[in-house]
Amino acid sequence: MKARIHVFLKPGVLDPQGAAVAGVLKTMGYSEVTEARQGKLIELELSGDDKAAAAARVKEMCDKLLANPVIENFTVEID
């Protein structure tokens, strides 16, 4: 079973990496870029086959370790 976790900054939180990416792309001539935001995508291989239980456990992993609840949101997909 695979879990795909997308961790990204909450709207309104300053995203220095995203701002840097947008700035460099504009300097390189890609003027169509108006904004950039950068997040993390974490893929976990999980043993077992109970998707509901896995989703709950992965959410717990995000709350405890993988995402900073103050400034980040996350989504979990179980394949």
Added chain:
Amino acid sequence: MKARIHVFLKPGVLDPQGAAVAGVLKTMGYSEVTEARQGKLIELELSGDDKAAAAARVKEMCDKLLANPVIENFTVEID
């Protein structure tokens, strides 16, 4: 228009961040985690409405800046 770029390490390339995530999760008691891999997800806001042209330009941005072709693969989605 929004472009979603997923940059991730090529199979076989050592992923120290992923290994660290897997190790800590196991230490925390999540023994069902057998492997973890961590990539970047970059979201770009683009002006214009030609999706095909945007996809080509974004691929070019990845080749030139956003992905390291030696160790990384990337996928591009245009919404």
